[in-house]
Amino acid sequence: MKSELTGADTSKPEVLNVSPHGFWLLIAERELFLDFDRFPWFRRATLQQLFTIEFHHGEHLYWPLLDVDLDVDRIEHPDRYPLVAS
Numbered sequence: 001m002k003s004e005l006t007g008a009d010t011s012k013p014e015v016l017n018v019s020p021h022g023f024w025l026l027i028a029e030r031e032l033f034l035d036f037d038r039f040p041w042f043r044r045a046t047l048q049q050l051f052t053i054e055f056h057h058g059e060h061l062y063w064p065l066l067d068v069d070l071d072v073d074r075i076e077h078p079d080r081y082p083l084v085a086s
Contacts, residue, residue: 011027011028011029011055012053012055013025013026013027013053013055013061014026015050015051015053016031018047018050021035021036021037022034022035022036022037022039022042023042023050025053025075027055027061027072028058032072032075032076034075035078038078039070039075039078041066041068042063042066042068045063045066048065049063049065049066050063052064052065059071059072059073060072061075
């Protein structure tokens with residue numbers, strides 16, 4: 001959501017829940033599940049690392065404390081992006 005006064009993006013991604021299998025993320029009114037098997041970079045992350053997220057250009061997520069950079073399409077359609085390295 002963009003602020004009419006500043007034009008800045010005011011919606012921030014929010015971690016809703018963390019389980020042993022992955023975590024739920026709310027992005028622009030959409031709930032997405034990031035499974036640790038498909039997104040192994042988050043498996044051993046602390047809560048602080050998971051909850052520290054930057055949202056860029058309405059489509060890019062960055063976890064600076066983990067140095068993980070993902071676009072929303074990769075989260076929504078992980079089968080289109082096979083894991084090359086682990």
